[in-house]
Amino acid sequence: MITFFIRALIFVASAALGLIVANLILPGFYLHWDDWWGIVLAVVIFAVLQSILAPWLLKVTRRHANALIGGIGLISTFVALLIAVLIPAAGIGIDGPLAWILGTLVVWLVTALATWLLPPLFIKKRVQERRGS
Template identity: 60%
Template sequence: MGRYARVMIMFLLRALIFLVSAAVGLLVADLVLPGFTVDWRNPGGFVLAIVIFAVLQSVLAPWLARVAQRNAPAFLGGIGIVSTFVALLVTAIIPNAGLTIGQPWWTWIVAPMIVWVVTAIATFLLPALFLKKKVQERRS
């Protein structure tokens, strides 16, 4: 397998891991937060919500980090939560995206924290699961 093929496979695996971790984060928030609703009647909407959220999160986090580094370095630690909030906000306002965030008001504060933490943990643990399977496949 050539270098280009390996690079593309790694890129696709990272994208898949990020999409799965975004789905896990949204699912956990749906389970534990009142007012955070994933529309299960429309599976396409949920997939759209995952893709929109994941793409926005992957674009916003580095951009906001650069802006904060130039203008307000003290805010660098909170960039993940801020980019998660913005990604959730945009996803929630897109019609038919399968995600609604409503009342109580504090859902808007707690949801980004939950989604950010769960997504970070899933992004850390999922590669280990994929690698474990790959190692087991090569051993057998």
């Protein structure tokens, strides 16, 4: 159960990191820093949608469009960003087609790397703590 919570926290942290990196390097991709609650809401909405959409889209594409399976992460990232931007209380905005395309790529890349690199650090530490006890 603790491992589940650690993985969930890592996923939310990776979503936050992806959105922050996109905000820092892309013109037209912005987080409303004056509304911290909106940013938290945007991160949570994005993370939850991403975790729901990716498996669902994988199932749909396996059934109907096998050739698109490799792009599931990008598609689910784009859809999650789109929904997060459409929610008025979420503190995220994306202006222009280039910001949408590059924003999707940057957020997908950062979240993919973070969810790949961070779990071994935290979960390994947890396993070592259990073995030491």
